[in-house]
């Protein structure tokens with residue numbers, strides 16, 4: 098029976114994989130995780146999708162179990178600043194799009210929105226975020242969204258099966274290194290063998306399959322299925338098996354980042370419960386509030402900016418609080434492995450692929466890969482159909498997210514530097530130009546976005562198109578003949594709900610302080 102899993106790498110990907118498969122298969126699977134004591138993890142994956150809650154549910158963990166241990170906070174949206182022009186901002190929130198008479202509310206908004214802010218008119222979340230509030234009351238109850246928490250019929254579904262059925266109102270932000278530590282304890286307590294050592298050699302048999310890995314001090318580790326979680330090094334997949342890497346550099350030029358961890362008195366500062374992406378001359382800066390510190394970093398293209406200039410800009414952006422913080426400069430490999438499962442080796446995490454963290458997709462990629470591997474877990478027959486299903490699914494998710502990210506740059510109105518001007522003329526992925534032409538006439542829907550599951554619903558595309566402001570959009574002609582009364586009532590209902598919630602919800606900081 099095929100049941101010996103060897104995971105190389107102990108970053109977020111390695112420990113998420115180990116803990117998930119222990120939760121899935123218990124004692125019927127034998128898991129060894131080997132991680133280097135010398136090569137560090139990237140450790141800056143701090144913001145997530147809302148779907149990650151299914152991962153924690155699968156492990157049987159509640160927020161109160163893991164969130165305080167990881168200094169975690171809630172993320173209700175991505176806030177984009179200065180992408181349209183300096184001083185402008187908008188939100189891409191975790192909130193289902195309302196429909197009126199079969200048209201998305203944003204379509205009605207294009208025709209006669211109450212204000213010039215589509216996000217505040219069409220969603221409740223932006224005002225809650227601006228007020229620094231928690232989506233949960235102090236007693237733990239969740240704001241009443243068109244969503245049923247823990248509904249029985251939703252249990253056990255994969256992320257792709259969930260999409261379109263519900264929209265959970267928040268995701269998480271946490272210290273990635275603390276999550277890896279938490280999952281290490283979880284996994285080891287459930288029987289995962291943890292080895293701290295350097296893998297020096299990957300051994301292949303005569304067919305080119307991995308027979309084992311040789312470590313510096315623990316000899317050879319053998320297994321059936323090997324999971325490459327070695328980060329950008331991709332030691333097993335790209336180095337040993339020489340699987341080609343498909344670069345996205347021609348469409349997404351940001352290839353570098355500099356990150357700072359800035360200790361802050363969050364009680365005094367307050368928590369804006371979202372991830373902020375602030376456009377800069379040659380990229381953008383993320384700001385992620387955690388309990389006790391801010392995580393921040395400048396993602397940029399080295400063709401346009403030097404690491405020294407990037408660090409200087411970031412330090413100026415943060416201000417005096419950054420003075421003692423040590424800068425972490427990172428080179429990012431943007432793209433994906435041509436295949437992420439080859440022979441008996443599966444790459445998960447940065448070794449499989451990565452796009453810049455603009456929509457916090459790194460941990461989502463990991464979670465998706467784990468779910469797909471569990472679904473297609475092989476037996477001794479090594480049915481190639483399972484490998485193909487898995488590889489197609491990973492490629493679709495990564496290519497779809499790439500397209501969504503490219504849209505951010507093409508749609509951004511800003512054109513005040515060469516970096517932003519070039520973003521309008523750079524090659525874009527096949528199919529996107531045609532889709533953008535379609536969206537100029539009709540806002541994105543399931544029929545007109547990237548045609549495979551990639552984690553992002555059509556309303557996410559609407560938010561980016563409406564917020565970035567560089568592409569002219571028109572309301573559907575049919576709305577000119579439709580009674581706008583219902584839409585006006587929906588806008589009013591959103592205003593009422595926003596008022597009620599902003600008067601009653603606790604501050605985000607107070608909510609977490611009570612949990613800690």
Ligand SMILES: Cc1cc2nc3c(=O)[nH]c(=O)nc-3n(C[C@H](O)[C@H](O)[C@H](O)COP(=O)(O)OP(=O)(O)OC[C@H]3O[C@@H](n4cnc5c(N)ncnc54)[C@H](O)[C@@H]3O)c2cc1C
Pocket residue numbers: 105106107108109110111131132133134135136137138139140141142143144145273294295296297326327328329330332354356394427429445446447448454457458459460461463
């Ligand atoms: C700048 C930046 C910002 C990001 N922000 C986000 C975000 O906000 N949200 C999000 O979801 N994702 C984000 N990501 C992605 C996220 O960081 C990764 O998806 C996540 O950390 C997974 O990394 P990993 O485990 O694949 O690799 P790593 O963290 O690099 O871990 C690699 C592991 O392999 C081990 N290893 C390497 N070589 C050997 C060897 N020879 N022998 C033994 N072990 C070895 C290392 O010790 C380490 O444990 C970001 C990434 C970057 C670069």
Ligand SMILES: N[C@H](Cc1c[nH]c2cc(Cl)ccc12)C(=O)O
Pocket residue numbers: 146147148149173174175189190191192260264265456552553554557
């Ligand atoms: N799978 C969805 C993806 C999604 C829906 N709304 C948002 C908003 C933001 Cl900022 C990121 C991702 C998504 C989910 O995780 O809820």
